[in-house]
Amino acid sequence: xxxxxxxxxxxxxxxxxxxxxxxxxxxxxxxxxxxxxxxxxxxxxxxxxxxxxxxxxxxxxxxxxxxxxxxxxxxxxxxxxxxxxxxxxxxxxxxxxxxxxxxxxxxxxxxxxxxxxxxxxxxxxxxxxxxxxxxxxxxxxxxxxxxxxxxxxxxxxxxxxxxxxxxxxxxxxxxxxxxxxxxxxxxxxxxxxxxxxxxxxxxxxxxxxxxxxxxxxxxxxxxxxxxxxxxxxxxxxxxxxxxxxxxxxxxxxxxxxxxxxxxxxxxxxxxxxxxxxxxxxxxxxxxxxxxxxxxxxxxxxxxxxxxxxxxxxxxxxxxxxxxxxxxxxxxxxxxxxxxxxxxxxxxxxxxxxxxxxxxxxxxxxxxxxxx
Numbered sequence: 298x299x300x301x302x303x304x305x306x307x308x309x310x311x312x313x314x315x316x317x318x319x320x321x322x323x324x325x326x327x328x329x330x331x332x333x334x335x336x337x338x339x340x341x342x343x344x345x346x347x348x349x350x351x352x353x354x355x356x357x358x359x360x361x362x363x364x365x366x367x368x369x370x371x372x373x374x375x376x377x378x379x380x381x382x383x384x385x386x387x388x389x390x391x392x393x394x395x396x397x398x399x400x401x402x403x404x405x406x407x408x409x410x411x412x413x414x415x416x417x418x419x420x421x422x423x424x425x426x427x428x429x430x431x432x433x434x435x436x437x438x439x440x441x442x443x444x445x446x447x448x449x450x451x452x453x454x455x456x457x458x459x460x461x462x463x464x465x466x467x468x469x470x471x472x473x474x475x476x477x478x479x480x481x482x483x484x485x486x487x488x489x490x491x492x493x494x495x496x497x498x499x500x501x502x503x504x505x506x507x508x509x510x511x512x513x514x515x516x517x518x519x520x521x522x523x524x525x526x527x528x529x530x531x532x533x534x535x536x537x538x539x540x541x542x543x544x545x546x547x548x549x550x551x552x553x554x555x556x557x558x559x560x561x562x563x564x565x566x567x568x569x570x571x572x573x574x575x576x577x578x579x580x581x582x583x584x585x586x587x588x589x590x591x592x593x594x595x596x597x598x599x600x601x602x603x604x605x606x607x608x609x610x611x612x613x614x615x616x617x618x619x620x621x622x623x624x625x626x627x628x629x630x631x632x633x634x635x636x637x638x639x640x641x642x643x644x645x646x647x648x649x650x651x652x653x654x655x656x657x658x659x660x661x662x663x664x665x666x667x668x
Contacts, residue, residue: 386592387567391426391515391668392469393591393615399456399505402449405432408460408503410540412660418532419464420662424471427587427668428464429617429658431550432543436655443625445657447543453505461656463550463615465515465587465668472512510602513591513613516567517574520587520668527661534660546657548586549621554610556649566612566645567592579616584623587668588616610652617658617668 382388400408412430419425433449436442450456466472527547528535538544557566570590579585591613595605618624645651 385564387516387571389469389514389516389592390518391589392466392472393513393515393589394464394466394472395511395513396462397458397509397511398460398462399453399458400449400460401456401503401505402451404503405447405449405460405543406538407540409544409659410538411500411503412462413534413536413538413544415533420529420664421532422471422475424467424474425662426465426467426664426666428462428660428662429548429550430460430462430660431548431656431658433459433461434655434657443621445621445655456505457509463658507601510597511605511609512594512597514594516590516592517571518587518589518668519574519579519585521580521585522667523586523663523665526663526665529662534662536660544659546620546659547661548658549618549624550656550658551616551618551624552654552656553614554652554654555612555614555645556651557611557645558648562644562647563611565642569642569645570614579627582623582627584619584626586617586619588614589668590614621657 380388398408409430409432419428432447434445435448437444437446447459449459464472466475536544555566557563567590574588574590579588593605593609593611593613595611616624618627641651
């Protein structure tokens with residue numbers, strides 16, 4: 298078969314990438330294909346200090362925002378009664394791995410189909426707690442926010458993070474073991490160079506660019522135990538995806554983004570939310586799944602991981618509900634009003650006002666005990 302010049306360039310690029318995938322660093326390169334979240338979006342949240350933001354791709358150049366977001370590396374098997382790291386920040390309850398995608402226009406069903414039909418043993422792995430794939434939405438104002446519209450974005454900047462994969466691990470060491478193991482390669486088309494190339498080429502058809510991983514320490518976790526679990530076969534969801542229609546929503550997610558710089562405000566921020574979560578538990582809220590303050594692991598390394606930029610949030614508060622109706626019922630109630638829109642200290646918005654983004658999650662997988 299005769300190849301054009303552009304096709305030859307693509308072939309050489311993917312062959313070189315595949316070769317590096319099968320080297321000793323294969324576990325990190327794989328994120329460039331289809332990997333297993335944070336947000337960049339626009340709708341106005343209920344924070345009194347919040348504002349509507351314009352979708353934008355992180356711009357080059359780091360800032361002092363990075364320093365506050367990564368706690369000292371701690372021995373996860375040491376005395377759990379100690380709640381602080383050497384820097385005074387809180388120790389993580391969970392480790393959260395996300396991957397942020399820019400899906401091309403009208404390619405959402407094909408993208409979701411690739412996820413639905415992938416080979417993965419995720420639910421069988423040690424330390425796995427929870428997973429979903431989520432697509433960004435906006436609440437429709439004409440029906441008081443009781444329905445949503447997909448917010449894909451028209452430009453590259455606007456499309457950034459229109460889909461995010463979200464995985465909760467019990468410990469960071471569990472995540473690291475998965476990323477360096479055979480299960481990772483299988484899930485990312487890495488069983489052979491041919492399979493990997495096929496995955497990469499198919500990804501190029503539906504994505505505007507390479508995925509952008511982001512990792513977080515999960516703090517102050519609140520969760521409810523699932524009353525039922527989605528059907529899982531050999532560690533992955535058993536669903537029908539035709540590549541024509543998007544998958545039905547299985548949860549609703551709010552993500553509140555904060556830009557806290559590297560001075561003592563990081564300590565103040567974490568203490569504030571620790572106290573707030575102690576006072577405002579959501580575990581008895583109907584339709585509640587999980588909530589956590591996510592502190593960006595800005596120093597994470599590996600192939601495919603782009604250095605964190607100054608335009609990215611250092612903290613994200615994620616709240617997961619079973620559905621949009623559960624979120625609306627909570628949000629309109631007195632507990633939702635006090636929890637989602639507290640009087641925030643002015644220092645929390647000194648660099649940039651906090652922002653709220655909404656997602657619908659699908660392909661939910663959960664451990665029996667929940668997140």
